[in-house]
Every structure is written in structure tokens, then in C-alpha cells.
Amino acid sequence: MLKINFKNYYYIKYLLILFFFWFSINTGSKYLHIDNLFENLTNNILNFVRSILPHLIVIYLLSIEKIYKKNIFNRDYFFIFFGLYGLFQILGLIYQFENLNEHYWVLCLYSALLFYKFIENKNDEKLINFLFISNLIFISAIFLIFIFLTFKENILSTNLLYNSRAFSLIYNTEQLPRSSGLSRMALILFIFLNSLYFSEICNSKQKTFLLIKISLLISILLLLQSRGPILSFIIIFISWIIIFKIKKKIIYFFFTIIIPIIIFISYPNLKNFLINKQAISIKNFEIKLRPELIISDEIKNSEIITKISQISNNRVDAWNYLIQIFFRYELTAEMKKKIEYSGYDPNKFNKIKRKNILTGYGPQADRFLMYNQSRLNEAPQILGPFGYNASNGIIYSLICSGILGLACYIMLNIIIIFKTLKVFLFKFKSKNLIGNPILVTAIFSISFLQFRNLFENSFSVFGVDLLILITSYLVVHNEYRKLKS
Helix, strand or coil, X not given: CXXXXXXXXXXXXXXXXXXXXXXXXXXXXXXXXXHHHXXXXXXXXHHHHHHHHHHHHHHHHHHCCCHHHCXXXXXXXXXXXXXXXXXXXXXXXXXXXXXXXXXXHHHHHHHHHHHHHHHHHCCCHHHHHHHHHHXXXXXXXXXXXXXXXXXXXXXXXXXXXXXXXXXXXXXXXXXXXXXXHHHHHHHHHHHHHHHHHHCCCCCHHHHHHHHHHHHHHHHHHHHHCCHHHHHHHHHHHHHHHHHCCCCCHHXXXXXXXXXXXHHHHHHHHHHHHHHHHCXXXXXXXXXXXXXXXXXXXXXXXXXHHHHHHHHCCCXXXXXXXXHHHHXXXXXXXXXXXXXXXXXXXXXXXXXXXXXXXXXXCCCCHHHHHHCCCCCCCCCCCCCCCCCCCCCCHHHHHHHXXXXXXXXXXXXXXHHHHHHHHHHHXXXXXXXXXXXXXXXXXXXXXXXXXXXXXXXXCHHHCXXXXXXXXXXXXXXXXXXXXXXXX
């Protein structure tokens, strides 16, 4: 199932397009803003080139491949609803006639949708699997580079790995991936390696190497202490134990539970040893859990809403703030007091010109509405009292594309869930699931990303999550198409 003919040069152009998508990630519309265009062409030339790559892909698909002649969105409501979701964002942006450069994010979305729909229409399972594995290779490369930089900075530091200063480093005007991003990549790689381990395509020696890699990935997940991926890992891990038969349970649990815990506990001792060896005058480092990773006594005694808000890094407050602005166009007295208590002026948030419940306020409207730097002596990277984005795909779709866009976003998620469950149940009952690690990886990656969508913008906006989700969807949809026929 995993044997893909890499000598087939027919796939090279698709791999190149996929690489361009990955290379364009972590840029943004600011590099195409007309006011900064000259500066970007001189000082930020690399980021400018990266940011226009999705535009070039659209031009290629329309002019060379002529996809407009091929009924590109025929009979797949996933792509139809995703396309409408982007359309309503554009309509909201035009209605406001402000921050028009943010159309960039919808163009990136359409670029990805057009490319993947073009791939789907070819009905080539090998090509879909090839792109799926290519995505995993890109994830592996990015993960290895940045986790190396993170450990390199943190190994002689008293900071938790979660608070590594590497996450605040700026390279070429862009911030490096944070702990949540690295944890997401680690979990997806864990899903893939675990799928390989449970399949019968690997021999005993290969499975031992897989278990070593799995142990390291789980250890990194624990050390990074990013709550969403850790909770997702626990759910997926328990699901795997229930669903799949584990032949060598003692060995498997030793590598997936015991070794990661030992590494998690041993890491501070290793740091202390290296610090002392370097003769650095510093107190011994002890491993600590993030205060909000577990429920403290203070949180236990608070009300349920406050409890959730404290655990979620003020996400609940951010959602409440955005919903108030969207539907009421003003803040409640309680919300104003909360903002003032945090040291910000509630009157210093960006204002909306025209109320638009139907189609929202355009791409990145959550960032626009949450921007407030009225607090004195605040770090420049902190853009407001609630963070810098909605941290929820549902809220993001509501704010940026309105009620109509939210309905489309919900529908495309329902389609994903329906097809994934249909394929999973059929394959599980027929006992064919275990022999297809690509399909297993796609199913569990989709499940993880939809769960992550509750606490991050995730695939509601162009980025890593979107590329992983659509590729995983194509794998599932290909199997679903077989069931229908």
C-alpha cells in the first residue's frame, strides 16, 4: 500500500506545487500591502516571493491546466461548501471596504481547494497517496529542524521547554513555530508511525525502530506540555488500544508509556548535569508542569465559567468578546470591567464600519477586532487582552464569513465526519483497516484536527492544518468513492 513509484515524473509537478504551498506558509497579506510593497521588494524579498506563490499556483491551474473547463467542483459538496465559505468572507470584506489586502487569505484557500480538487478529479489513488506521504515528509523535515533549535536553546536554560526562548525568536521578520505547532506535528507523525506499527507491512526489526521513534515523539509531546495535543494523544492512544489488537503488549506499553515518562522526568537532571559541566552559576532546574495544565486549588474553588476560562488561557473570554461585538456591536458592562481590570482601555479596540451579520467582516477579522495595545509597558508581540486570534474555527468562521459562512463551515465538517465514519466502520467491520496505514493516518489526523478546531483557528484559515486536512480528506473520500461503487 505504501509502495509509490517515485520514478514517475508525472508526479513531479504536483510535488513541486505542494512544496510551494508549504514554502508559502507563515507569511501573510502584509507582504503584499501596497503601502509596504517597495520595502518588501527590497528588504523582505524572500517573504514577498513566498507570499505570491499561491497566486502563481492559481494562475498555473487556470492558464496551463485550464481547470475552469473541467467542472472543477462537480458533485463534491465538501469543496462546494468550502468555496462558499471563502466567497462569503470576500463579500464581507468588500462590504466593509477596509483591509482589502486580507483577500490574500481567501486566495490562498481557493488556491489549495483548486489544486486538491484538480487532484481528486484525476481519480488516481497512487497520486493521492504520493501527496499524502509527501505532506508527512514535509512535516517531518519542519519538525526536526525546529525541535532541534528548540532543544538547542533550552538545554542550558531553566525555562520549561514550553517556554523556550526559541518560540520568541524572529527569523526574516517571522516568528518560529510555537510549542502548539510543534506538538501538532509530533502528534501527526505519531499517528503515522503508530499506524505503520500496527500494520503487518513491517518486520520485527522495523517495528523496533518504529517504537523508538514513537517513544521520542511522545516524550517531546509531554515536554512541550501543549494541552490540546496531549489531550488528543490520550484520546487517540486509548482509542487505538480499544480498536486494534496489540500482540506484544508489554513491549508496546514499555515504549509508549514507561520510556516517555522516564525521559520526561530525566530531562531536568540532564540539564543540570550539562549546566554544571559548563560551570554555569545557576540553581538546579526542576521539571514543573505549566500552572494551567492541571486544575489548581484556586481553579477548583472558582465558578465553572471562570474555571474553563482560566484553563483555556482566556479563550472563553475571547470567544465571548467576539460574539458580543458580532451580534450586539458593543460590550457588556461586565466585559468592559474585565478588560479594564487587565489594564486595557475597552474603547481602544478597532471599530467596525458597518454591521454585517450575514457575511461577516472578511478574512482575519478576528485579529482586527481583538487588536488593542493600550496597556502600558506591554510586550509588542501581545496585541490585546485576549490574544491575537479567535482560537476557535467555529468562532473564526462566524466573525469572518457571517452566519452564511458559518453554516457552510459546519456543513463541510459534517460531510467530513460522515464520510470518515462511513469508511472507518466499513473497514473496521471487514477487518481491512489495519492493513492500510495511510487510511488509518488520514482518519485519525482528521479526528485530531477537528478536535483542535475547537481550540485553534486550525483549518478555518490557510496553513499547515488546512493542507493536512484536505489531503487526509482525499484519502478518505477515495475510499468512500469505492464503497459507493
